[in-house]
Amino acid sequence: MDMATVSKGIRHPVRYLPSIQRVLMARLPWRWLRTPLEVGIVPTRRCNLSCEMCPVNQQSLFSEELKLDEYGRLFRELSTFRPNPKVLFWGGEPFLRKDMVEILSLAKKYHLPVSVYTNGLLLNEKMIEGMIAEEILNDIYFSVDGTEEVCDQIRGKKGLYKKIIENVGIICKYKESYEKSIPDIFFACTISSRNLGVLNPLAESANRLGVRTHYIYLSFLPEKMWQRHLNMMSKYDLEDLNADLQHSHHNPEKFLENNGIFTKIDWEQLEECKVKLPLSVEDTKRYFSGSGCPLRRTCRSPWLEATVMPNGDITPCNGFIYYRAGNLRDKSFRDIWFGEKFNRFRTVLSKEKSFPICPICCKAYGYK
Numbered sequence: 034m035d036m037a038t039v040s041k042g043i044r045h046p047v048r049y050l051p052s053i054q055r056v057l058m059a060r061l062p063w064r065w066l067r068t069p070l071e072v073g074i075v076p077t078r079r080c081n082l083s084c085e086m087c088p089v090n091q092q093s094l095f096s097e098e099l100k101l102d103e104y105g106r107l108f109r110e111l112s113t114f115r116p117n118p119k120v121l122f123w124g125g126e127p128f129l130r131k132d133m134v135e136i137l138s139l140a141k142k143y144h145l146p147v148s149v150y151t152n153g154l155l156l157n158e159k160m161i162e163g164m165i166a167e168e169i170l171n172d173i174y175f176s177v178d179g180t181e182e183v184c185d186q187i188r189g190k191k192g193l194y195k196k197i198i199e200n201v202g203i204i205c206k207y208k209e210s211y212e213k214s215i216p217d218i219f220f221a222c223t224i225s226s227r228n229l230g231v232l233n234p235l236a237e238s239a240n241r242l243g244v245r246t247h248y249i250y251l252s253f254l255p256e257k258m259w260q261r262h263l264n265m266m267s268k269y270d271l272e273d274l275n276a277d278l279q280h281s282h283h284n285p286e287k288f289l290e291n292n293g294i295f296t297k298i299d300w301e302q303l304e305e306c307k308v309k310l311p312l313s314v315e316d317t318k319r320y321f322s323g324s325g326c327p328l329r330r331t332c333r334s335p336w337l338e339a340t341v342m343p344n345g346d347i348t349p350c351n352g353f354i355y356y357r358a359g360n361l362r363d364k365s366f367r368d369i370w371f372g373e374k375f376n377r378f379r380t381v382l383s384k385e386k387s388f389p390i391c392p393i394c395c396k397a398y399g400y401k
């Protein structure tokens with residue numbers, strides 16, 4: 034928990050009590066508690082952008098999407114856990130769903146703290162005003178990878194950065210006029226060789242706007258690492274989708290070659306970066322050399338989190354979404370969370386300590 038959250042917690046103790054509870058519980062003997070503290074929800078894998086580093090538009094695996102009433106049942110069930118888990122929506126672009134605001138509003142109706150990741154293109158003033166007036170969102174994360182030119186270039190959309198800054202202005206305006214303290218606004222910045230040189234000015238812009246920045250590293254999967262992972266998954270019978278798993282990841286080698294992830298990194302830019310990044314300079318170098326970040330402990334995610342895919346599949350692993358512990362159309366969330374398949378995943382991870390792809394997964398450096 035950072036200092037900004039702590040100080041908000043002091044000023045708004047009731048609102049931030051669940052966040053504080055979740056942070057404290059994540060430090061308790063979490064393997065035995067088995068309470069979901071965060072549930073990732075992917076309402077759609079469709080996206081209105083096609084950033085070249087992202088495989089979502091190449092995947093046809095999750096073309097089916099849960100309906101509003103199915104989300105209602107899920108949120109009602111999640112509201113029976115203590116503390117109420119946070120629900121974190123990502124995608125694809127969540128707002129491509131015409132009923133997205135209703136889905137978010139339904140989660141709030143069941144008192145679940147709500148966060149959403151968006152590229153911001155589909156938001157408009159009326160939607161934003163409504164969500165602020167109703168206090169639907171606790172946090173909103175805009176995907177911003179750099180200053181205007183770099184951000185638009187990486188995301189392949191001219192005018193995207195300006196649109197996001199405009200959205201930030203609208204959110205601030207309505208927070209003030211409705212006297213609301215939420216949503217907290219974040220830039221979600223993916224670090225790669227392309228934006229190391231603009232992290233300082235991006236942080237300065239974020240400071241000026243009163244926005245916090247959440248950094249992750251561009252995730253890329255070297256072929257050998259992927260093969261070792263698939264071998265381990267099949268050894269323990271942990272791959273469950275009848276899908277061409279190889280196809281479901283974009284061609285990593287070609288992407289790396291085209292974008293110079295290994296070869297075009299300006300290490301001086303990294304040394305000059307004043308921003309506090311999740312990994313040290315040495316570990317960042319190691320990450321971009323293709324070996325991933327050093328693993329200091331076993332990932333806690335499968336004991337504290339789950340992810341709901343668009344078709345209702347629930348997976349315990351953010352990095353390997355092709356393992357299905359169950360589907361919400363067949364079973365309740367609680368049955369899946371405490372069920373045999375979810376537990377098998379936890380048991381194998383405990384035994385192996387880590388999986389081959391863990392070093393390139395944001396969950397490996399996300400918990401401090």
Ligand code: SF4
Pocket residue numbers: 080081082083084087088089090124125126152176
């Ligand atoms: S905006 Fe996000 S989900 Fe959409 S293509 Fe880009 S990285 Fe992928």
Ligand code: SF4
Pocket residue numbers: 332333334335349350351352353382388390391392394395396397
């Ligand atoms: S760190 Fe490993 S176990 Fe944890 S979510 Fe990522 S891939 Fe899965």
